[in-house]
Amino acid sequence: MNLFLDAFWRAVAYCLRPRVMLLSLLPLALMVALAWALGYYFWDSTVEWVRTALEASTLVNTVSNWLQSVGFGSFKLALAPLIVIFAVTPLLVLLSLLTVALLMTPVLTRLVATRRFPQLERKHGGSFVLSLLWSLGSTGLAVIALLVSLPLWFIPPLILVLPPLIWGWLTYRVMAFDALAEHASVEERREIFRRHRGWLLGIGIFCGYLGAAPSVLWASGALFAAAFVILVPVAIWLYTLIFALSSLWFAHYSLAALQALRAETVQAAPVTAAPFAGDTTIDVQALTLPHEPTANTDTSR
Numbered sequence: 001m002n003l004f005l006d007a008f009w010r011a012v013a014y015c016l017r018p019r020v021m022l023l024s025l026l027p028l029a030l031m032v033a034l035a036w037a038l039g040y041y042f043w044d045s046t047v048e049w050v051r052t053a054l055e056a057s058t059l060v061n062t063v064s065n066w067l068q069s070v071g072f073g074s075f076k077l078a079l080a081p082l083i084v085i086f087a088v089t090p091l092l093v094l095l096s097l098l099t100v101a102l103l104m105t106p107v108l109t110r111l112v113a114t115r116r117f118p119q120l121e122r123k124h125g126g127s128f129v130l131s132l133l134w135s136l137g138s139t140g141l142a143v144i145a146l147l148v149s150l151p152l153w154f155i156p157p158l159i160l161v162l163p164p165l166i167w168g169w170l171t172y173r174v175m176a177f178d179a180l181a182e183h184a185s186v187e188e189r190r191e192i193f194r195r196h197r198g199w200l201l202g203i204g205i206f207c208g209y210l211g212a213a214p215s216v217l218w219a220s221g222a223l224f225a226a227a228f229v230i231l232v233p234v235a236i237w238l239y240t241l242i243f244a245l246s247s248l249w250f251a252h253y254s255l256a257a258l259q260a261l262r263a264e265t266v267q268a269a270p271v272t273a274a275p276f277a278g279d280t281t282i283d284v285q286a287l288t289l290p291h292e293p294t295a296n297t298d299t300s301r
Helices: 002-015 018-055 058-069 075-103 105-116 128-154 162-180 186-211 215-223 225-268
Strands: none
Touching (some): 002 018, 002 105, 002 225, 018 105, 018 225, 105 225, 128 162
């Protein structure tokens, strides 16, 4: 728990550094450009396609007529954009996570290592290609979990539990691996994952719940179209900053755990005496003082 909280406060403090703020703008610029391109070429046609599908649904028309009778008839106009937004949000979250993991996490980990763990040896247990494959594999498993659990999202309590759990697991898998890729060996990384899996997963789940906060801005953007252009980059920047916080949190926690593991290994190692140079044999008797004459010595001669 002490390591968990200490790493959290250090990560929050590091997020306030100007260098971290500037680094968070690079993924933001890439994601805004991608969101703008997708919105420019596909927004109108996608919303129109969803609206046509909704109008063909008897259930949606029944609910819409009931809402119109109680004074919420405008909700039908906002329903199609809301569906598109909530469908695109997981994709943007995944892209933000991968972008931060590939562009920011190595830089932030080096920042933490340089300032806090300058003497920690780098054993390079994971390469860039291995990190990319690990991230893509974990993302694929998370997408499968999202698709399988999608019907359960319509149960009110589960929609508040399942998505953050899946995002938390994915964040834990990606961020913890990247935080240890440069400094830990393969065996050390596996040992840290085995010992600290619960706490690392807790960091991921906490950041998963934080990642759900920008979705409010997406929903607000659908209701207030005039502010949508402003709310999109703000929401993406919040995603980026939250993942940067999680990256720093995992870096502080993982590197501190690695340092403790190596200290424990050094203490447990047996101490062996180094041989003397030249393998010189020292006669212990020659180093002792001459014996005093004993009482039985004949002194008459």
